[in-house]
Amino acid sequence: MKVLMGLVVVSLLVYVAERVDIVRLGYQIERLKTERAVLQRERDELRVKVSKLSSPERIAHLATDRLGMMQPRKDQVVLVHVGPLSPVTSGTAGSGIQLARHVPSK
Amino acid sequence: MKSADQFRGRRIGIAILLMMAFSVVLCRLYQLQVLQAGELTAKADRQHRKAVVLEGPRGTIVDRQGKVLAANVDVPSVFGVPTSLEDPAGVAKDLGRVLHIKADEIERRLKQERSFVWIARKLDPEVGRSLETLSLDGIGTVMEGRRFYPKGFLLAHVLGFAGLDGQGLEGLERRYEPYLRGEKQMLVLQRDALGRTVFPKGLQEQGPSAGHNLALTIDEVVQYIAEKELDEAVRTTRAKGGIVVVMEPKTGAVLALAVSPRFDPNELKSLSADRWRNRALTDAYEPGSTMKVFVAAAALEEKVMKPTTSVYAENGEMTVAGTVIHDHERYGWLTFSQVIEKSSNIGAAKTGIALGEHRLYRYLRAFGFGERTDVDLPGEMAGLLRDPKDWGRRSVASISMGQEVGVTPMQLVTAMSAVANGGLLMKPYLVQSILDGRGRVVYDAAPQAKRRPMSQETARTLGAILEGAVARGTGAKAILPGFRVAGKTGTAQKIDPATGGYSATKFVGSFVGYVPAEDPRLAMVVAIDEPQGEAWGGAVAAPVFRRVAEQALPALGVYSQEPVKFAMAERAPVLVP
Structure with a gap:
């Protein structure tokens, strides 16, 4: 009888621990997702910047006006x-x- | 024993009291858990769950080298909650400083009797960051996708633009809207007491998928060269505008499409719709002498003419249906090749008359005039080529010299590509492939032949004549050292809307051709609208062809095959990889 009671108590404790863990991981996942979104936004911004800076119009302008190329x-x-x-x-x-x-x- | 009775009485009293208290609790429980269960569960759900509509980002547009031409970035939009603001004036002042909007304007919005007002939408990312440091109560931000055109003016007429809500309004943005648009998804999020999102059960949550990406046939560098040279020509000739279309003749792939004056799709507010119309496909003009190329194709194919056939050019004046046709110079006998080289109107009119109206019409239709090229851009016009039953007595002669017809620059370069492509007319296209959000190819354009308006043999003969038109004729300014150029100039008088007749001062000077003639890699049309001063196509448009081709060919990896005399023998050659 005592053994049985012990088993029930232990499995309840394990169950509760698991639930707590799931909730904790859930929050962690959400936090990482937000972080990912921020990084993705940064990547998109940088991609647009790269495209802007590498535009042939700008490079030609710099080459001729600033560096004196022709x-x-x-x-x-x-x-x-x-x-x-x-x-x-x-x-x-x-x-x-x-x-x-x-x-x-x- | 009195005390024992006393205690018993108390015990009973306490027990009754406790039972009563418990029954109150039980009643309340019954009320909450059973009677009001449905209502309260719904109320809790409303507080825990939040439904949001998410939209995947709009697809990116890149050129043939993968250079980004249009892309989405999530940027902050600022809103206010007027009902929870205590000091709208102060908040408006703080916001105005960061957002560079007048404080009065913000204050006016914040004083409205509403629970939600937009203050500024789709801000620059930097402005958003400086806003975060402010942290004002009753003011919030949400992220929204904003369309960026990082190259500014470049290719604006082709790309078009998307509106504030991300819907394609013009150009490729409009034509490929169903592909570019991101998927919309309704999501129900679970929130905890602090309003944080709780990861939902089942782990099946996945964001909406992004829109498809477009890879164009356009080459950013060739496009830049075309726009630069066109703008320069429009400026120096003080013209109203101009158009350059560069095409790969063997496939119909459009390498560049430049329209002057240009516009910046990032700054639309102050522009009229007229400015962003893609006039390379929406505006038909009378082509003038460039039309003679296709009249010649018909005559050669039908064996009405051979390059050596003699044609009498009537010393510069010929009467047709009671009106006089002039040549720009007085010519006597010309070979048919010379008729094209020197661009004799009388020679062309005689060729058309020899062909007859039905054959002329049939060939011009076969080259695609009077019908849309079906290029993948919105707003294309079919131009004007009337049915022979509606022609007047002069029409055969007029049409043969490129009058009484309306063609778009896109039609003209497509038809010229057919000459360059051994007589096979290709369908022009701008989108090479469509990729989904994960990079899988959804669509890949294969060159599509529309029909064969003439034989390979005729195309070759005509090509040789057109080389003569550049080397010895009106297109001399298109000569490109080291390359064989084939082409034809055109100068058309514009119709004066006031009189309905031809204007004496308004012209369209054009040149259409291809290079290298022996293995054409690019076909190009140049049209300069209303140049001031000298307006001949040979003077205003042919030099643009040469300058664009000169720079575009090396950019496409096409070099002159002419042997070079090399005078560095006494020194060891310096090799530059």
Whole structure:
């Protein structure tokens, strides 16, 4: 009889402990979900920022206005056809490689 | 023993008292648990549960390289609860400082007799963060998805935009609304006494799925080049506007679609609807001489003309149906090739007359004029190509020189792509693939041939003539060193709405062509609307073609195959990978 009572008490305690644990985990899951949402939002924001910063319009503007770059003139660009026998062509066989000739600054 | 009786009496008294107390408790329990059970359970549920409608984020739009063109970000919206505010004026002052809205305006809203008012919606994320530090009673924030177009002006006419509630209103945003829109889901959340969300039983809870993502055929870099050069041309010619469409002729994939003047879809408030109309498909114009390309295709295919056939150009003047047709120069005998190269109106009119109205009409229809190209954008017009039974006596001649017809730039570049593509007319498209929220491909566009308006042989012959039109004819400013360019210029007088006749001052200068002629990688139409000063297509539009092609071809990995004389023999070559 005593053993039986003991078993009932122990299993009740285990049950209660489990329930408490479930509730605790539930809160933890909710907290992590909120955290995930914040991180996702941050990722989305950064993605938009990256896209904004890498826009060709902005880069061209920075290159020409801030760094003083310009579109190479036709006579400053030499197209070299890389033949299949050249030793450096293994990866780029057949493709044209653009060489911009150095132009001494005025 | 008196005391024992006394105690007994007390015990009985206490027992009765206790029983009475317990019966009160029991009655109350019965009342709560049995009589009012339903009502009270419902009341508790109302307090514990909260129903919310969640919407998955709208899909992202990227270019062919995966560059983000439109994306959603959750941003804060601020609301107020006027009924629980003690000092609306003070709160309004604090809020106004952070939100950059007039305090009076906020105060007016906060003084309304309502339990909920919006103060500002879809704020910038930074503003939201500075708002958090304020923590005002009776003021709350909720997160809402806001559409961002990080590239600003770039591709705005194609992308269109979405409204405040995230619904696509224009462009691709509108056309692909059912795909882009996120799933809506009604969720019932359990809350504890502190209002925190309790994870529900059963673990089946899953948020609504996000909208599908679109990957376009547009190349961000080519698009930028097209917009930059078009804007520059519109500025220097002091034109009203302009259009450039760049297409991959073998597939019909649109690489760039630029409309000038541009607009920023992030800043719509001050603009009229006219500004965001995609005029490359909604506005038909009289094409003028560019139409001669397709008249020539019909004549060659029907063997009415050969490139070497002699045509007499009447020294610059010919009377048709009582009206006089002029050439811009006095020509005598021309070969048929020269008719196109020099863009002789009289030669073209004679070609059309030789074909006859029915054959002319049939071929122009076959090239897609007078019908929508079915490109995947909203608002496309079919242009104007009347049935021959409605033609006047001059119509055959007029249509052959590109008058009495209305075409959209999209139709023109699609038809020109057919010439570049060995005579096969492709359906233009802008969306390459659609991916669901988990990155699985839902749809992948395959190039779609519409029909074959001419044989491969005719396309080749016509291509050679069009190369001549650039190398020796009116399109000389489209010449691109190192490449063979084929194309045709056009200059059309606009119809004056006041008189109904042709305007003497308003023109559309255009050029349509493709490059490299031997293996076309891009077809392009350039139209400059109402340029001031010199208006010839060869002068205003052909240079834009050259400048765009010059920069776009290397961006697409197309280099000149011409051998280069290399004068660096005495030094070791410097190789730049």
